[in-house]
Amino acid sequence: MISVPLFSVRDLHVWFELPDGRELHAVNGVSFDLHAGEVLGLVGESGCGKTTTILATMGLLPSSADVAGEIRINGEEILHGGEASVRPHRWRDIAMVFQGAMNCFSPVRTVGSQIVEPMKLHGIAKGAEARRRAGELLEMVGIPAASADRFPHEFSGGMRQRAAIAMALACEPKILLADEPTTGLDVMVQAQILELLASLADTLGLAVVLVTHDLPVVAEACSRAAVMYAGRIAELGSVDDLYHDSHHPYTRLLFAATPDLLGDDRVVSIPGSPPRLDREIVGCPFRERCDSAVAECATEEPALHLVGSSHVAACHLNDLIENVRQ
Amino acid sequence: MNDVNEELKVRETTTQSDPGAASIAEDVQVTPRPPVLEVKDLTTYYPINRGLAGRLLGHEAKTVHAVDGVSLRVDAGEFVALVGESGCGKTSTVMTILGATKATSGSVRVKGEEIVGRTPREMLSVYRHLQMIYQDPYGSLDPRFRVSDTVEEPLLVHGVGATKQERRSLVLAALESAGLSPADLYIDRFPHELSGGQRQRVAIATALILEPSLLLADEPVSMLDVSVRASVLNLLDELRRTRDMAIVMVTHDLSTAGHFADRIVVMYLGRIVEEGPAKEVLANPQHPYTKALISVVPKPDPRDRSTPQTLSGETPNPVDIPAGCRFHPRCPIAREECAKSDPRLRLSVKVRIESHRVACHLA
Ligand SMILES: Nc1ncnc2c1ncn2[C@@H]1O[C@H](COP(=O)(O)OP(=O)(O)OP(=O)(O)O)[C@@H](O)[C@H]1O
Ligand SMILES: Nc1ncnc2c1ncn2[C@@H]1O[C@H](COP(=O)(O)OP(=O)(O)OP(=O)(O)O)[C@@H](O)[C@H]1O
Ligand code: SF4
Ligand SMILES: [Mg+2]
Numbered sequence A: 001m002i003s004v005p006l007f008s009v010r011d012l013h014v015w016f017e018l019p020d021g022r023e024l025h026a027v028n029g030v031s032f033d034l035h036a037g038e039v040l041g042l043v044g045e046s047g048c049g050k051t052t053t054i055l056a057t058m059g060l061l062p063s064s065a066d067v068a069g070e071i072r073i074n075g076e077e078i079l080h081g082g083e084a085s086v087r088p089h090r091w092r093d094i095a096m097v098f099q100g101a102m103n104c105f106s107p108v109r110t111v112g113s114q115i116v117e118p119m120k121l122h123g124i125a126k127g128a129e130a131r132r133r134a135g136e137l138l139e140m141v142g143i144p145a146a147s148a149d150r151f152p153h154e155f156s157g158g159m160r161q162r163a164a165i166a167m168a169l170a171c172e173p174k175i176l177l178a179d180e181p182t183t184g185l186d187v188m189v190q191a192q193i194l195e196l197l198a199s200l201a202d203t204l205g206l207a208v209v210l211v212t213h214d215l216p217v218v219a220e221a222c223s224r225a226a227v228m229y230a231g232r233i234a235e236l237g238s239v240d241d242l243y244h245d246s247h248h249p250y251t252r253l254l255f256a257a258t259p260d261l262l263g264d265d266r267v268v269s270i271p272g273s274p275p276r277l278d279r280e281i282v283g284c285p286f287r288e289r290c291d292s293a294v295a296e297c298a299t300e301e302p303a304l305h306l307v308g309s310s311h312v313a314a315c316h317l318n319d320l321i322e323n324v325r326q
Numbered sequence B: 001m002n003d004v005n006e007e008l009k010v011r012e013t014t015t016q017s018d019p020g021a022a023s024i025a026e027d028v029q030v031t032p033r034p035p036v037l038e039v040k041d042l043t044t045y046y047p048i049n050r051g052l053a054g055r056l057l058g059h060e061a062k063t064v065h066a067v068d069g070v071s072l073r074v075d076a077g078e079f080v081a082l083v084g085e086s087g088c089g090k091t092s093t094v095m096t097i098l099g100a101t102k103a104t105s106g107s108v109r110v111k112g113e114e115i116v117g118r119t120p121r122e123m124l125s126v127y128r129h130l131q132m133i134y135q136d137p138y139g140s141l142d143p144r145f146r147v148s149d150t151v152e153e154p155l156l157v158h159g160v161g162a163t164k165q166e167r168r169s170l171v172l173a174a175l176e177s178a179g180l181s182p183a184d185l186y187i188d189r190f191p192h193e194l195s196g197g198q199r200q201r202v203a204i205a206t207a208l209i210l211e212p213s214l215l216l217a218d219e220p221v222s223m224l225d226v227s228v229r230a231s232v233l234n235l236l237d238e239l240r241r242t243r244d245m246a247i248v249m250v251t252h253d254l255s256t257a258g259h260f261a262d263r264i265v266v267m268y269l270g271r272i273v274e275e276g277p278a279k280e281v282l283a284n285p286q287h288p289y290t291k292a293l294i295s296v297v298p299k300p301d302p303r304d305r306s307t308p309q310t311l312s313g314e315t316p317n318p319v320d321i322p323a324g325c326r327f328h329p330r331c332p333i334a335r336e337e338c339a340k341s342d343p344r345l346r347l348s349v350k351v352r353i354e355s356h357r358v359a360c361h362l363a
């Protein structure tokens, strides 16, 4: 029996309308599945469309955005019905830690009272019970329960970030979309948060999409990961395959640009910048920065092909190798 | 103790200005220039909010000892990385140096001028040379300002660039060098129309446009992927080499600190517990806290899973600082004396590398 994935995204597209009327194609045909208890990494360069992808699945994009595709929770499609079909699921089934979450608290109310709010709103708990739970949630992310009575500005940046994670977990969601949840957190707290996410996935079957630009974090915390480039998925596979058996030059160069803690070599960036998303892209979007491009790369966009068991990549080189084999 | 410190500083300065030729005989050469930044015994305490109930019940007013006796010296062209656990006082330290948070005591000198106790007005001339990149590009960029306005602001405040046209080309150049390329694609946008890493690069462009002599940067590259991160850091590296810019960068990324910084300064509960040449501190950490930090750095290879030394014990609370060594309740090697006496920052007995200092009884 093939189980229905808990969360599934198919051929997702997002266009932003720019002030001058042109369109920016921020997400371009993204698909992935997520099962209960799984932690999927979403990685890629700044501006490649990670945040836009997950905001789209939460129905939280601004009105300047056009969205197409399919998003299913437990098989139920939630994109086409608009706000009315997402709302019952938002925060209850699918919750999100926003990028820059340390900035998401209102300055005039205590952190605890803000964590209690979604619980009240969704009828999970109220009064003393809700406050007790808020304290528990804070402890879970390593903040003393007593700090619930303090104001956001009395927290350090990292403490606010952790409190935002606690808030996202308040309604016991089945799916957590965490956008750079450990960005700017020191390695010790980062290790604790990643451990926490792993244990929630293990024990409660929480499914997590972990958005990050940090490959070592993905290697540490995720079983599979999708590497995005210019709004598309360039490669998706187990973290082991991505590191040891990558089938996309971009993934390879990303790992190569990750500095070693004790390495002596100069840290090299991938030369060039990603293509403009407000213009049509001909050929492979990575072509201009690729170290292995062939003639085809300039004319035809490579499609995602299976390159191993549950490992896909979009690069012409894979087809060439396949042809040689045949 | 002061003598040792003084001597060390002289050595550091010599090494700085003339790397490779620092022999004992040359120790006597003292660079006449004052350091770009000199912080002495800085403390920053915040009063804690007791709440109405607490006040009515007459609970004792408590303070958060966010920065608790930090001394730091940064020379022209030097790149110092400040690392340490969430809540240990890194942001408070840089915000106090900036004058945005009031120092409780101590001294901060920028290019020799004392700035503790100055009014914002009196700080204006200092800000011509001192720029800050804030920790959170979501909170620090004004949502009503277009990118062009944000980046142009320092030019207007300090009267740089005679014409609108001239300023616009400076803004475009600053954006390009911060990695927002092509800049004209971003210059007219509002912050909410940018990704996280793009906002962060707007903040970087804004801080660098005046080419400050001292840059305070609080997690400036946290939202940037490795590739963009490397190019921004290479830019900072170039600025310090060619323009003598001094940099204090708060970062959680130890690998980056090791590659780009001259020195790493490790903070724990408001204090510096270890400092030294960057690579030396990473390769040869002396403080048990630094050792634990390094052990939890994730590795890119998923098969390379060492056992991290996550620390047990309570998350440190800067309201009730433990007596003795403030790390002792979580320290894996603590002895009896650690609970009694507070170790001061001194040369490590074990490494004996100049300027590698540690605050631990057993190091
Ligand atoms: N409201 C908007 N209007 C126009 N363009 C937008 C808008 N929001 C995002 N974009 C653009 O869409 C692209 C994708 O942005 P997104 O925030 O998804 O990137 P990201 O992968 O999350 O990057 P980062 O790692 O920097 O956060 C970027 O080029 C960004 O400039
Ligand atoms: N305005 C304030 N009032 C009361 N306490 C504060 C205030 N600002 C910071 N603190 C407290 O001071 C301590 C140090 O905070 P700081 O922001 O300097 O930490 P940090 O090292 O920058 O941490 P992070 O890495 O999480 O950003 C924390 O315990 C924090 O809760
Ligand atoms: S398709 Fe061509 S240009 Fe694109 S990544 Fe593969 S080799 Fe490089
Ligand atoms: Mg983002």
Ligand SMILES: [Mg+2]
Binding pocket: A156, A157, A158, B090, B091, B092, B135, B218
């Ligand atoms: Mg901070």
